[in-house]
Amino acid sequence: MYKLHIDKVTFAYGSPPSAPVLADIDLSIGSDEFVAVVGRSGSGKTSLLSLAAGFLKPTAGRVHIDGRTVEGPSAERAVVFQDDALFPWLTARQNVGFALKLRGVPKPERDRRVNELLAHVDLAASGDKAIWELSGGMRQRVGIARALAADPEFLLMDEPLGALDALTRERMQEFLLHLWQDSGAGVLLITHGIEEALFLATRVVVLAPDPGRVVADIAVDFGRRFLRGDTSRAIKSDPAFVATRERLRDLIELQDFEV
Protein backbone atom coordinates (compact mmCIF):
# COMPACT_ATOMS: atom_id res chain seq x y z
CA MET A 1 0.00 0.00 0.00
CA TYR A 2 1.52 3.24 -1.23
CA LYS A 3 0.30 6.76 -0.97
CA LEU A 4 0.84 9.42 -3.59
CA HIS A 5 0.88 12.79 -1.86
CA ILE A 6 0.30 16.11 -3.48
CA ASP A 7 1.66 17.99 -0.53
CA LYS A 8 0.68 21.69 -0.20
CA VAL A 9 1.41 22.18 -3.87
CA THR A 10 1.11 25.53 -5.59
CA PHE A 11 1.71 25.69 -9.30
CA ALA A 12 2.12 28.65 -11.65
CA TYR A 13 3.49 28.83 -15.18
CA GLY A 14 6.56 30.84 -16.06
CA SER A 15 9.41 32.37 -14.09
CA PRO A 16 8.81 34.63 -12.34
CA PRO A 17 5.57 32.74 -11.70
CA SER A 18 2.37 34.26 -13.02
CA ALA A 19 -0.97 33.94 -11.21
CA PRO A 20 -1.12 30.42 -9.77
CA VAL A 21 -3.10 27.74 -11.64
CA LEU A 22 -3.29 25.64 -8.49
CA ALA A 23 -2.99 26.97 -4.96
CA ASP A 24 -2.07 25.00 -1.88
CA ILE A 25 -3.41 21.65 -3.03
CA ASP A 26 -3.28 18.97 -0.38
CA LEU A 27 -4.37 15.61 -1.71
CA SER A 28 -3.28 12.03 -1.21
CA ILE A 29 -4.20 8.97 -3.20
CA GLY A 30 -3.76 5.47 -1.80
CA SER A 31 -2.85 2.65 -4.16
CA ASP A 32 -6.19 1.00 -3.30
CA GLU A 33 -8.20 4.13 -4.09
CA PHE A 34 -9.98 5.43 -7.15
CA VAL A 35 -9.94 9.21 -6.89
CA ALA A 36 -11.88 11.25 -9.42
CA VAL A 37 -11.24 14.97 -9.81
CA VAL A 38 -14.02 17.14 -11.22
CA GLY A 39 -14.24 20.87 -11.75
CA ARG A 40 -14.96 23.55 -14.32
CA SER A 41 -12.53 24.03 -17.16
CA GLY A 42 -9.73 26.25 -15.95
CA SER A 43 -9.76 24.79 -12.45
CA GLY A 44 -6.38 23.20 -13.10
CA LYS A 45 -7.47 19.54 -13.35
CA THR A 46 -4.98 18.66 -16.04
CA SER A 47 -2.18 20.60 -14.31
CA LEU A 48 -2.90 18.54 -11.20
CA LEU A 49 -2.47 15.33 -13.16
CA SER A 50 0.68 16.64 -14.85
CA LEU A 51 2.15 17.42 -11.43
CA ALA A 52 1.32 13.91 -10.19
CA ALA A 53 2.83 12.45 -13.36
CA GLY A 54 5.97 14.55 -13.01
CA PHE A 55 5.48 16.41 -16.31
CA LEU A 56 5.30 19.66 -14.34
CA LYS A 57 7.22 20.67 -11.23
CA PRO A 58 5.45 22.37 -8.31
CA THR A 59 6.20 26.06 -7.79
CA ALA A 60 5.86 25.43 -4.06
CA GLY A 61 5.26 22.28 -2.04
CA ARG A 62 6.14 18.84 -3.34
CA VAL A 63 4.74 15.64 -4.79
CA HIS A 64 5.96 12.47 -3.13
CA ILE A 65 5.22 8.80 -2.69
CA ASP A 66 5.53 7.98 1.01
CA GLY A 67 8.26 10.59 1.40
CA ARG A 68 10.15 9.84 -1.85
CA THR A 69 9.96 13.03 -3.92
CA VAL A 70 8.67 12.72 -7.48
CA GLU A 71 11.42 14.16 -9.70
CA GLY A 72 9.89 13.42 -13.08
CA PRO A 73 7.79 10.94 -15.04
CA SER A 74 8.24 7.29 -14.15
CA ALA A 75 6.63 3.96 -14.96
CA GLU A 76 5.30 3.71 -11.40
CA ARG A 77 2.87 6.49 -12.40
CA ALA A 78 1.66 5.54 -15.89
CA VAL A 79 -0.54 8.03 -17.71
CA VAL A 80 -3.56 7.55 -19.97
CA PHE A 81 -4.22 10.57 -22.18
CA GLN A 82 -7.41 12.11 -23.46
CA ASP A 83 -6.43 11.81 -27.12
CA ASP A 84 -4.80 8.42 -26.42
CA ALA A 85 -1.25 9.55 -27.44
CA LEU A 86 -0.59 6.15 -28.97
CA PHE A 87 2.40 5.69 -31.27
CA PRO A 88 0.97 5.40 -34.78
CA TRP A 89 4.16 3.81 -36.15
CA LEU A 90 3.54 0.79 -33.93
CA THR A 91 0.75 -1.77 -34.02
CA ALA A 92 -1.68 -2.09 -31.12
CA ARG A 93 0.43 -4.98 -29.81
CA GLN A 94 3.69 -3.02 -30.06
CA ASN A 95 2.09 -0.06 -28.30
CA VAL A 96 1.06 -2.28 -25.41
CA GLY A 97 4.53 -3.84 -25.25
CA PHE A 98 6.33 -0.48 -25.33
CA ALA A 99 7.17 -0.26 -21.63
CA LEU A 100 8.40 -3.87 -21.61
CA LYS A 101 10.59 -3.22 -24.62
CA LEU A 102 12.11 -0.17 -22.91
CA ARG A 103 13.01 -2.40 -19.97
CA GLY A 104 14.62 -4.97 -22.22
CA VAL A 105 12.15 -7.73 -21.37
CA PRO A 106 12.97 -10.64 -23.75
CA LYS A 107 10.56 -11.12 -26.61
CA PRO A 108 8.89 -14.41 -25.56
CA GLU A 109 8.16 -13.02 -22.09
CA ARG A 110 7.02 -9.75 -23.63
CA ASP A 111 4.67 -11.51 -26.07
CA ARG A 112 3.15 -13.54 -23.27
CA ARG A 113 2.47 -10.46 -21.15
CA VAL A 114 1.15 -8.42 -24.10
CA ASN A 115 -1.25 -11.20 -25.07
CA GLU A 116 -2.54 -11.28 -21.51
CA LEU A 117 -3.08 -7.53 -21.49
CA LEU A 118 -4.72 -7.51 -24.92
CA ALA A 119 -7.11 -10.22 -23.76
CA HIS A 120 -7.72 -8.26 -20.59
CA VAL A 121 -8.84 -5.17 -22.52
CA ASP A 122 -10.83 -7.34 -24.92
CA LEU A 123 -8.59 -6.70 -27.94
CA ALA A 124 -7.07 -10.14 -28.42
CA ALA A 125 -8.15 -10.20 -32.06
CA SER A 126 -6.96 -6.69 -32.93
CA GLY A 127 -3.37 -6.80 -31.69
CA ASP A 128 -1.75 -6.65 -35.09
CA LYS A 129 -3.86 -3.81 -36.42
CA ALA A 130 -2.51 -0.34 -37.06
CA ILE A 131 -3.66 2.28 -34.60
CA TRP A 132 -5.68 4.18 -37.19
CA GLU A 133 -7.69 1.06 -37.95
CA LEU A 134 -9.09 1.05 -34.42
CA SER A 135 -12.17 2.88 -33.12
CA GLY A 136 -11.90 5.53 -30.40
CA GLY A 137 -12.94 3.12 -27.66
CA MET A 138 -10.47 0.47 -28.85
CA ARG A 139 -7.69 3.05 -28.96
CA GLN A 140 -8.38 4.09 -25.39
CA ARG A 141 -8.24 0.46 -24.31
CA VAL A 142 -4.88 0.08 -26.06
CA GLY A 143 -3.73 3.18 -24.19
CA ILE A 144 -4.86 1.71 -20.89
CA ALA A 145 -3.23 -1.65 -21.62
CA ARG A 146 -0.04 0.18 -22.58
CA ALA A 147 -0.07 1.96 -19.21
CA LEU A 148 -0.84 -1.28 -17.32
CA ALA A 149 2.09 -3.03 -19.01
CA ALA A 150 4.38 -0.71 -17.06
CA ASP A 151 2.96 -2.37 -13.92
CA PRO A 152 2.34 1.00 -12.28
CA GLU A 153 1.49 1.74 -8.67
CA PHE A 154 -0.74 4.53 -9.89
CA LEU A 155 -2.70 4.97 -13.05
CA LEU A 156 -3.20 8.64 -13.93
CA MET A 157 -6.00 9.19 -16.41
CA ASP A 158 -6.76 12.53 -18.04
CA GLU A 159 -10.30 12.49 -19.46
CA PRO A 160 -9.74 9.05 -20.96
CA LEU A 161 -13.39 8.71 -21.99
CA GLY A 162 -13.91 12.34 -23.02
CA ALA A 163 -13.83 11.71 -26.76
CA LEU A 164 -16.09 8.67 -26.76
CA ASP A 165 -19.79 8.48 -27.60
CA ALA A 166 -22.26 8.01 -24.74
CA LEU A 167 -22.82 4.26 -25.11
CA THR A 168 -19.15 3.38 -25.50
CA ARG A 169 -18.46 5.65 -22.58
CA GLU A 170 -20.83 3.73 -20.29
CA ARG A 171 -19.30 0.41 -21.25
CA MET A 172 -15.81 1.81 -20.73
CA GLN A 173 -16.81 3.00 -17.25
CA GLU A 174 -17.78 -0.53 -16.25
CA PHE A 175 -14.58 -1.77 -17.83
CA LEU A 176 -12.53 0.75 -15.82
CA LEU A 177 -14.07 -0.47 -12.58
CA HIS A 178 -13.18 -4.09 -13.29
CA LEU A 179 -9.75 -3.02 -14.35
CA TRP A 180 -9.18 -1.05 -11.17
CA GLN A 181 -10.26 -4.05 -9.13
CA ASP A 182 -7.90 -6.40 -11.00
CA SER A 183 -4.86 -4.19 -11.42
CA GLY A 184 -4.22 -3.27 -7.81
CA ALA A 185 -3.11 0.19 -8.88
CA GLY A 186 -4.42 3.42 -7.39
CA VAL A 187 -6.27 5.55 -9.91
CA LEU A 188 -6.37 9.32 -10.33
CA LEU A 189 -9.05 10.15 -12.88
CA ILE A 190 -9.57 13.63 -14.29
CA THR A 191 -13.03 14.05 -15.78
CA HIS A 192 -15.65 16.68 -16.45
CA GLY A 193 -18.41 14.11 -16.09
CA ILE A 194 -19.88 14.47 -12.62
CA GLU A 195 -21.90 11.27 -12.99
CA GLU A 196 -18.85 9.44 -14.28
CA ALA A 197 -16.78 10.56 -11.30
CA LEU A 198 -19.47 9.55 -8.88
CA PHE A 199 -20.02 6.15 -10.46
CA LEU A 200 -16.35 5.21 -10.68
CA ALA A 201 -14.58 6.73 -7.73
CA THR A 202 -14.12 5.89 -4.10
CA ARG A 203 -13.49 9.61 -3.57
CA VAL A 204 -14.64 12.56 -5.60
CA VAL A 205 -12.54 15.70 -5.34
CA VAL A 206 -14.05 18.99 -6.51
CA LEU A 207 -11.72 21.73 -7.75
CA ALA A 208 -12.73 25.38 -7.98
CA PRO A 209 -10.97 27.75 -10.39
CA ASP A 210 -8.96 31.00 -9.99
CA PRO A 211 -6.80 29.68 -8.49
CA GLY A 212 -7.45 25.94 -8.63
CA ARG A 213 -8.17 24.67 -5.12
CA VAL A 214 -9.94 21.75 -3.47
CA VAL A 215 -13.43 22.71 -2.28
CA ALA A 216 -14.77 19.23 -1.55
CA ASP A 217 -13.44 15.71 -1.04
CA ILE A 218 -16.31 13.24 -0.75
CA ALA A 219 -16.04 9.49 -0.10
CA VAL A 220 -18.53 7.44 -2.15
CA ASP A 221 -19.07 3.73 -2.80
CA PHE A 222 -21.22 3.43 -5.94
CA GLY A 223 -18.41 1.82 -7.92
CA ARG A 224 -17.94 -0.82 -5.26
CA ARG A 225 -21.65 -1.54 -5.43
CA PHE A 226 -21.28 -2.16 -9.15
CA LEU A 227 -18.40 -4.53 -8.48
CA ARG A 228 -20.59 -6.35 -5.99
CA GLY A 229 -23.13 -6.99 -8.72
CA ASP A 230 -25.54 -4.07 -8.96
CA THR A 231 -26.21 -2.87 -12.50
CA SER A 232 -24.92 0.55 -13.46
CA ARG A 233 -28.43 1.72 -14.47
CA ALA A 234 -29.81 0.75 -11.08
CA ILE A 235 -26.97 2.56 -9.32
CA LYS A 236 -27.23 5.71 -11.42
CA SER A 237 -30.96 6.02 -10.78
CA ASP A 238 -30.63 5.29 -7.06
CA PRO A 239 -31.93 8.31 -5.05
CA ALA A 240 -28.68 8.44 -3.06
CA PHE A 241 -26.68 8.60 -6.28
CA VAL A 242 -28.93 11.32 -7.73
CA ALA A 243 -28.82 13.36 -4.52
CA THR A 244 -25.01 13.24 -4.35
CA ARG A 245 -24.76 14.09 -8.03
CA GLU A 246 -26.94 17.17 -7.55
CA ARG A 247 -24.89 18.20 -4.55
CA LEU A 248 -21.69 17.94 -6.56
CA ARG A 249 -23.25 19.90 -9.38
CA ASP A 250 -24.23 22.67 -6.93
CA LEU A 251 -20.70 22.71 -5.59
CA ILE A 252 -19.27 23.13 -9.07
CA GLU A 253 -21.84 25.68 -10.22
CA LEU A 254 -21.37 27.76 -7.10
CA GLN A 255 -17.98 28.61 -8.56
CA ASP A 256 -19.56 29.58 -11.80
CA PHE A 257 -19.68 33.37 -11.75
CA GLU A 258 -19.37 33.89 -15.46
CA VAL A 259 -22.71 32.55 -16.63
Place this chain on the structure above:
Amino acid sequence: MSTTNDIVLDRKPEAPAAAAPGFDWVRLVPLATVIAILTLWWFASTRGWVSRVFLPSPLAVLNSAYQVTVSGFADSTLLQHLLASLGRVFGALAASIVVAVPIGAIIASSRIGRGIFDPVVEFLRPLPPLAYLPLIIIWFGIGEASKVLVIALAMAPPIIIATAAGVRSVSRDRLNAARSLGATRLQLLRFVVLPSALPSIVTGIRIALGAGWSTLVAAELVAASRGLGFMIQSAATFLGTDVVILGIAVIGIVAILFELLMRALEKRFVPWSTHL
Protein backbone atom coordinates in the same frame (compact mmCIF):
# COMPACT_ATOMS: atom_id res chain seq x y z
CA MET B 1 -2.95 19.32 -26.07
CA SER B 2 -2.42 18.50 -29.71
CA THR B 3 -5.71 19.53 -31.15
CA THR B 4 -4.46 19.10 -34.69
CA ASN B 5 -4.05 15.39 -34.01
CA ASP B 6 -7.63 15.17 -32.88
CA ILE B 7 -8.84 16.62 -36.10
CA VAL B 8 -6.83 14.23 -38.22
CA LEU B 9 -7.48 11.11 -36.17
CA ASP B 10 -11.16 11.65 -35.76
CA ARG B 11 -11.92 12.77 -39.26
CA LYS B 12 -14.62 10.66 -40.78
CA PRO B 13 -13.93 9.41 -44.27
CA GLU B 14 -15.58 11.82 -46.65
CA ALA B 15 -18.58 10.64 -48.57
CA PRO B 16 -17.46 9.65 -52.06
CA ALA B 17 -18.29 12.29 -54.63
CA ALA B 18 -21.17 11.28 -56.83
CA ALA B 19 -19.62 9.06 -59.50
CA ALA B 20 -19.44 10.96 -62.76
CA PRO B 21 -21.47 9.16 -65.36
CA GLY B 22 -19.38 7.92 -68.28
CA PHE B 23 -15.73 8.65 -68.90
CA ASP B 24 -13.93 11.57 -67.27
CA TRP B 25 -12.52 13.33 -70.35
CA VAL B 26 -10.63 15.91 -68.31
CA ARG B 27 -8.18 13.21 -67.31
CA LEU B 28 -6.94 13.14 -70.90
CA VAL B 29 -5.87 16.80 -70.90
CA PRO B 30 -2.26 16.16 -69.71
CA LEU B 31 -1.83 13.46 -72.34
CA ALA B 32 -3.24 15.78 -75.01
CA THR B 33 -0.80 18.49 -73.98
CA VAL B 34 2.18 16.14 -74.37
CA ILE B 35 0.95 14.95 -77.76
CA ALA B 36 0.40 18.54 -78.90
CA ILE B 37 3.92 19.54 -77.92
CA LEU B 38 5.46 16.51 -79.66
CA THR B 39 3.39 17.20 -82.76
CA LEU B 40 4.40 20.84 -82.80
CA TRP B 41 8.02 19.77 -82.37
CA TRP B 42 7.60 17.28 -85.20
CA PHE B 43 6.21 19.87 -87.64
CA ALA B 44 8.66 22.55 -86.59
CA SER B 45 11.63 20.28 -87.32
CA THR B 46 10.40 18.39 -90.40
CA ARG B 47 8.74 21.33 -92.19
CA GLY B 48 11.86 23.40 -91.92
CA TRP B 49 10.26 26.04 -89.64
CA VAL B 50 13.40 25.77 -87.55
CA SER B 51 16.84 24.67 -88.72
CA ARG B 52 17.65 21.06 -87.84
CA VAL B 53 20.86 22.23 -86.24
CA PHE B 54 18.76 24.02 -83.64
CA LEU B 55 15.91 21.54 -83.41
CA PRO B 56 16.39 17.98 -84.66
CA SER B 57 13.22 15.96 -85.21
CA PRO B 58 11.86 13.60 -82.55
CA LEU B 59 12.94 10.71 -84.76
CA ALA B 60 16.50 12.04 -84.91
CA VAL B 61 16.57 12.22 -81.11
CA LEU B 62 15.23 8.66 -80.84
CA ASN B 63 17.88 7.57 -83.31
CA SER B 64 20.62 9.22 -81.30
CA ALA B 65 19.20 7.59 -78.17
CA TYR B 66 19.74 4.27 -79.87
CA GLN B 67 23.23 5.26 -81.08
CA VAL B 68 24.33 6.52 -77.66
CA THR B 69 22.89 3.48 -75.93
CA VAL B 70 24.62 1.00 -78.22
CA SER B 71 27.87 2.64 -79.27
CA GLY B 72 28.12 5.46 -76.78
CA PHE B 73 28.91 9.15 -76.88
CA ALA B 74 32.17 10.67 -75.70
CA ASP B 75 33.62 7.29 -74.76
CA SER B 76 30.64 6.15 -72.67
CA THR B 77 27.26 4.61 -73.37
CA LEU B 78 24.04 6.27 -72.24
CA LEU B 79 23.78 3.76 -69.40
CA GLN B 80 27.30 4.57 -68.23
CA HIS B 81 26.56 8.32 -68.31
CA LEU B 82 23.34 7.68 -66.40
CA LEU B 83 25.00 5.47 -63.79
CA ALA B 84 27.80 7.98 -63.29
CA SER B 85 25.21 10.69 -62.59
CA LEU B 86 23.07 8.46 -60.36
CA GLY B 87 26.17 7.40 -58.43
CA ARG B 88 27.05 11.03 -57.72
CA VAL B 89 23.52 11.99 -56.72
CA PHE B 90 23.02 9.02 -54.39
CA GLY B 91 26.53 9.31 -52.97
CA ALA B 92 25.79 12.96 -52.23
CA LEU B 93 22.38 12.00 -50.82
CA ALA B 94 23.90 9.48 -48.42
CA ALA B 95 26.50 12.00 -47.29
CA SER B 96 23.98 14.77 -46.78
CA ILE B 97 21.53 12.54 -44.87
CA VAL B 98 24.29 11.49 -42.49
CA VAL B 99 25.18 15.13 -41.82
CA ALA B 100 21.82 16.89 -42.23
CA VAL B 101 19.55 14.72 -40.06
CA PRO B 102 21.61 15.18 -36.87
CA ILE B 103 22.02 18.90 -37.58
CA GLY B 104 18.27 19.25 -38.08
CA ALA B 105 17.63 17.40 -34.83
CA ILE B 106 20.10 19.65 -32.99
CA ILE B 107 18.52 22.81 -34.44
CA ALA B 108 15.10 21.64 -33.26
CA SER B 109 16.12 20.58 -29.78
CA SER B 110 18.69 23.12 -28.63
CA ARG B 111 18.61 26.90 -28.76
CA ILE B 112 22.40 27.01 -28.79
CA GLY B 113 22.46 24.46 -31.58
CA ARG B 114 19.98 26.53 -33.53
CA GLY B 115 22.12 29.62 -32.97
CA ILE B 116 25.14 27.81 -34.40
CA PHE B 117 23.60 26.12 -37.42
CA ASP B 118 20.66 28.29 -38.41
CA PRO B 119 22.70 31.17 -39.92
CA VAL B 120 24.79 28.71 -41.94
CA VAL B 121 21.77 26.86 -43.26
CA GLU B 122 19.81 30.02 -44.01
CA PHE B 123 22.81 31.48 -45.86
CA LEU B 124 23.46 28.32 -47.85
CA ARG B 125 19.84 27.54 -48.70
CA PRO B 126 19.11 30.30 -51.24
CA LEU B 127 22.59 30.20 -52.83
CA PRO B 128 22.66 28.84 -56.38
CA PRO B 129 25.18 25.94 -56.40
CA LEU B 130 26.85 27.44 -59.48
CA ALA B 131 27.86 30.40 -57.32
CA TYR B 132 29.97 28.36 -54.94
CA LEU B 133 31.09 25.69 -57.39
CA PRO B 134 34.26 27.59 -58.44
CA LEU B 135 35.24 28.01 -54.79
CA ILE B 136 34.79 24.28 -54.14
CA ILE B 137 37.02 23.56 -57.15
CA ILE B 138 39.70 25.92 -55.86
CA TRP B 139 39.57 24.15 -52.51
CA PHE B 140 39.07 20.53 -53.48
CA GLY B 141 40.18 20.32 -57.10
CA ILE B 142 38.25 19.03 -60.07
CA GLY B 143 37.94 15.43 -58.86
CA GLU B 144 34.88 13.41 -57.99
CA ALA B 145 34.85 14.76 -54.44
CA SER B 146 34.10 18.32 -55.58
CA LYS B 147 31.13 17.24 -57.69
CA VAL B 148 29.65 15.12 -54.90
CA LEU B 149 30.26 17.92 -52.42
CA VAL B 150 28.45 20.51 -54.53
CA ILE B 151 25.44 18.22 -54.93
CA ALA B 152 25.49 17.36 -51.22
CA LEU B 153 25.59 21.05 -50.29
CA ALA B 154 22.51 21.63 -52.42
CA MET B 155 20.75 18.68 -50.81
CA ALA B 156 21.55 19.33 -47.17
CA PRO B 157 19.41 22.45 -46.46
CA PRO B 158 16.04 20.92 -47.36
CA ILE B 159 16.84 17.83 -45.29
CA ILE B 160 18.03 19.92 -42.34
CA ILE B 161 14.96 22.16 -42.45
CA ALA B 162 12.53 19.24 -42.83
CA THR B 163 14.20 17.28 -40.02
CA ALA B 164 14.07 20.29 -37.71
CA ALA B 165 10.39 20.81 -38.53
CA GLY B 166 9.67 17.13 -37.94
CA VAL B 167 11.48 17.00 -34.62
CA ARG B 168 9.86 20.24 -33.49
CA SER B 169 6.37 18.92 -34.22
CA VAL B 170 6.73 15.77 -32.13
CA SER B 171 3.57 15.54 -30.03
CA ARG B 172 4.17 16.56 -26.41
CA ASP B 173 1.64 13.99 -25.24
CA ARG B 174 3.51 11.18 -26.99
CA LEU B 175 6.80 12.29 -25.46
CA ASN B 176 5.16 12.44 -22.04
CA ALA B 177 3.51 9.06 -22.61
CA ALA B 178 6.88 7.47 -23.37
CA ARG B 179 8.51 9.18 -20.38
CA SER B 180 5.77 7.95 -18.06
CA LEU B 181 6.36 4.44 -19.43
CA GLY B 182 9.98 4.71 -18.34
CA ALA B 183 11.82 5.90 -21.46
CA THR B 184 15.33 7.34 -21.00
CA ARG B 185 16.45 10.33 -23.08
CA LEU B 186 18.15 8.07 -25.61
CA GLN B 187 15.10 5.83 -25.84
CA LEU B 188 12.89 8.87 -26.39
CA LEU B 189 15.09 9.88 -29.30
CA ARG B 190 15.20 6.41 -30.80
CA PHE B 191 11.61 5.24 -30.21
CA VAL B 192 9.55 8.45 -30.30
CA VAL B 193 11.36 11.43 -31.82
CA LEU B 194 12.88 9.63 -34.78
CA PRO B 195 9.72 7.81 -35.93
CA SER B 196 7.67 10.97 -35.36
CA ALA B 197 10.03 13.00 -37.50
CA LEU B 198 10.54 10.33 -40.15
CA PRO B 199 7.65 11.35 -42.45
CA SER B 200 8.99 14.89 -42.46
CA ILE B 201 12.55 13.66 -43.10
CA VAL B 202 11.32 11.60 -46.05
CA THR B 203 9.62 14.70 -47.47
CA GLY B 204 12.90 16.58 -47.03
CA ILE B 205 14.78 13.84 -48.86
CA ARG B 206 12.27 14.05 -51.67
CA ILE B 207 12.85 17.78 -52.06
CA ALA B 208 16.61 17.26 -51.70
CA LEU B 209 16.66 14.66 -54.44
CA GLY B 210 15.06 17.21 -56.77
CA ALA B 211 17.53 19.91 -55.76
CA GLY B 212 20.49 17.52 -56.09
CA TRP B 213 19.44 16.29 -59.48
CA SER B 214 19.16 19.81 -60.85
CA THR B 215 22.58 20.70 -59.43
CA LEU B 216 24.05 17.68 -61.15
CA VAL B 217 24.37 19.23 -64.60
CA ALA B 218 26.16 22.23 -63.16
CA ALA B 219 28.53 19.99 -61.21
CA GLU B 220 29.25 17.82 -64.24
CA LEU B 221 29.98 20.77 -66.48
CA VAL B 222 33.31 20.93 -64.71
CA ALA B 223 35.89 18.45 -65.84
CA ALA B 224 33.79 15.34 -65.74
CA SER B 225 34.45 12.58 -68.24
CA ARG B 226 31.14 10.85 -67.73
CA GLY B 227 27.62 11.75 -66.66
CA LEU B 228 24.46 13.19 -68.18
CA GLY B 229 25.53 16.77 -67.54
CA PHE B 230 28.90 16.11 -69.15
CA MET B 231 27.18 14.42 -72.09
CA ILE B 232 24.97 17.45 -72.70
CA GLN B 233 27.83 19.87 -72.31
CA SER B 234 30.19 18.04 -74.66
CA ALA B 235 27.45 17.45 -77.24
CA ALA B 236 26.67 21.17 -77.18
CA THR B 237 30.26 22.08 -78.09
CA PHE B 238 29.84 20.02 -81.29
CA LEU B 239 26.31 21.36 -81.92
CA GLY B 240 25.04 17.82 -81.28
CA THR B 241 21.60 19.15 -80.50
CA ASP B 242 20.01 15.70 -80.73
CA VAL B 243 22.22 14.41 -77.89
CA VAL B 244 21.56 17.58 -75.91
CA ILE B 245 17.81 17.02 -76.15
CA LEU B 246 18.30 13.34 -75.37
CA GLY B 247 20.21 14.25 -72.21
CA ILE B 248 17.52 16.70 -71.15
CA ALA B 249 14.82 14.08 -71.74
CA VAL B 250 16.68 11.44 -69.71
CA ILE B 251 17.25 13.89 -66.85
CA GLY B 252 13.55 14.78 -66.86
CA ILE B 253 12.39 11.17 -66.96
CA VAL B 254 14.75 10.18 -64.14
CA ALA B 255 13.42 13.08 -62.05
CA ILE B 256 9.88 11.79 -62.51
CA LEU B 257 11.02 8.27 -61.56
CA PHE B 258 12.64 9.70 -58.40
CA GLU B 259 9.35 11.24 -57.44
CA LEU B 260 7.48 7.97 -57.98
CA LEU B 261 10.17 6.07 -56.06
CA MET B 262 9.95 8.44 -53.11
CA ARG B 263 6.17 8.16 -53.03
CA ALA B 264 6.45 4.36 -52.99
CA LEU B 265 9.06 4.52 -50.21
CA GLU B 266 6.81 6.87 -48.26
CA LYS B 267 3.92 4.42 -48.51
CA ARG B 268 6.13 1.50 -47.55
CA PHE B 269 8.14 3.02 -44.70
CA VAL B 270 6.00 5.78 -43.20
CA PRO B 271 2.42 4.58 -43.67
CA TRP B 272 1.48 6.42 -40.47
CA SER B 273 2.47 9.82 -41.88
CA THR B 274 -1.13 10.78 -42.61
CA HIS B 275 -2.16 9.61 -39.14
CA LEU B 276 0.30 11.59 -37.03
